[in-house]
Amino acid sequence: MTLDDPPENRHEDSTELKLATLISLHPELDQSLLLDLLISAEGSVHRVLASLEPTDGRDQSRKRSAAGVGHQTSLSAFTPAALSSSPSKKRQVLTKKGDTLHLYSPEDIASNTPCSIIHNFLPSNEADQLLEELLEESLTYERQSFKLFDNVVQSPHSACFYVDSLDDIKSQKTEFLYNGSHLADVRQITPGMRMISAKVEAAVNEEIATRIERFHGGKKLRYQSPHRWKPNAAFCNLYQGGSESVGYHSDQLTYLGPRAVIGSISLGVAREFRVRRIVARDDASQQDSKDQRANVEGQIAIHLPHNSLLVMHAEMQESWKHSIHPAPVIDPHPLAGNKRINITYRHYRDSFHPRYTPRCRCNVATVLRCVQRKHENLGRYMWMCHAGNAPEKHG
Numbered sequence: 057m058t059l060d061d062p063p064e065n066r067h068e069d070s071t072e073l074k075l076a077t078l079i080s081l082h083p084e085l086d087q088s089l090l091l092d093l094l095i096s097a098e099g100s101v102h103r104v105l106a107s108l109e110p111t112d113g114r115d116q117s118r119k120r121s122a123a124g125v126g127h128q129t130s131l132s133a134f135t136p137a138a139l140s141s142s143p144s145k146k147r148q149v150l151t152k153k154g155d156t157l158h159l160y161s162p163e164d165i166a167s168n169t170p171c172s173i174i175h176n177f178l179p180s181n182e183a184d185q186l187l188e189e190l191l192e193e194s195l196t197y198e199r200q201s202f203k204l205f206d207n208v209v210q211s212p213h214s215a216c217f218y219v220d221s222l223d224d225i226k227s228q229k230t231e232f233l234y235n236g237s238h239l240a241d242v243r244q245i246t247p248g249m250r251m252i253s254a255k256v257e258a259a260v261n262e263e264i265a266t267r268i269e270r271f272h273g274g275k276k277l278r279y280q281s282p283h284r285w286k287p288n289a290a291f292c293n294l295y296q297g298g299s300e301s302v303g304y305h306s307d308q309l310t311y312l313g314p315r316a317v318i319g320s321i322s323l324g325v326a327r328e329f330r331v332r333r334i335v336a337r338d339d340a341s342q343q344d345s346k347d348q349r350a351n352v353e354g355q356i357a358i359h360l361p362h363n364s365l366l367v368m369h370a371e372m373q374e375s376w377k378h379s380i381h382p383a384p385v386i387d388p389h390p391l392a393g394n395k396r397i398n399i400t401y402r403h404y405r406d407s408f409h410p411r412y413t414p415r416c417r418c419n420v421a422t423v424l425r426c427v428q429r430k431h432e433n434l435g436r437y438m439w440m441c442h443a444g445n446a447p448e449k450h451g
């Protein structure tokens with residue numbers, strides 16, 4: 057930025073500066089959480105700082121920026137079965153800083169990430185029909201935008217939210233909050249999406265059972281829903297061309313509850329779904345260099361072809377982050393051209409309906425967060441005020 061820039065750009069820059077200040081003072085907190093707090097506090101760094109407990113003796117260094125495009129590696133170069141026991145206990149080095157481990161086969165994906173994949177999930181004519189329907193539907197998708205002070209920031213892809221019934225639409229538009237506001241575009245699930253939802257339900261429940269049998273001794277994780285997974289909402293994402301993407305994030309657990317499972321169908325152009333483990337700042341020993349920490353975090357690319365079902369299992373949102381990486385080159389799809397459409401089927405749990413969401417002392421609805429960066433509280437959940445007030449700790 058130069059001094060010739062218009063004032064609104066200078067204002068935007070000051071947001072970055074504020075965020076950078078917060079990141080440097082609270083490196084143990086997730087960047088998206090700090091951004092949420094900053095928005096809620098209407099840009100007051102002071103209010104955000106006041107809402108966070110003081111922490112002494114932290115590593116003041118800035119967060120490592122996400123590694124760029126890495127060169128291709130193959131799994132055979134690494135020791136297998138990184139997740140053969142609890143993923144949080146094993147700290148096996150899978151990648152060197154800047155490298156990306158590319159995974160294609162269901163076996164490699166299941167053993168090295170908290171995900172599983174089914175290729176050629178639907179009969180091919182059904183997948184094509186669904187793609188055609190959603191290509192039409194997605195013509196009116198919009199980029200998700202949220203207000204940051206006087207600026208509107210837009211996501212680098214477009215999306216839309218779907219629920220089962222007209223009553224659910226009404227409820228979504230008035231009761232459920234996302235980034236502090238109601239969603240404007242909520243639609244009723246399309247006939248094609250509804251037609252496959254029973255298949256998705258059956259496959260995801262089977263995948264959950266296999267996963268807990270293989271990696272968790274047949275027992276679900278603590279706080280994981282004891283009930284059958286039943287999709288009742290879906291986000292559809294449209295990526296138009298290789299430059300559209302979504303940055304590293306974990307999905308909001310406020311209405312899904314802890315240990316959420318998500319079933320994600322990919323249609324059209326194949327793209328890289330990148331995942332990396334969240335490593336607590338103080339988990340690595342003092343002597344560990346940033347490079348060593350980056351090695352433990354790893355960076356894994358799961359390739360998502362047309363007509364695949366990826367299941368993000370119960371370990372995923374709390375301990376890993378995911379993204380859709382920008383692609384310098386894509387293979388055009390015969391029906392979709394340069395587009396990828398993704399449906400993430402979700403199970404909104406009744407017991408996490410907004411009528412049960414705790415409210416802060418200031419009467420603002422809270423969001424459910426899991427501590428990801430600070431070792432002593434790792435894995436604990438908290439209902440956090442969206443207005444930047446002191447978090448109420450639970451769990």
Ligand SMILES: O=C(O)CCC(=O)C(=O)O
Pocket residue numbers: 291293302307320329378379380398400
């Ligand atoms: O497009 C994808 O596969 C992932 C989308 C995603 O992360 C989300 O909807 O939260």
Ligand SMILES: [Fe+2]
Pocket residue numbers: 305306307378
């Ligand atoms: Fe996501």
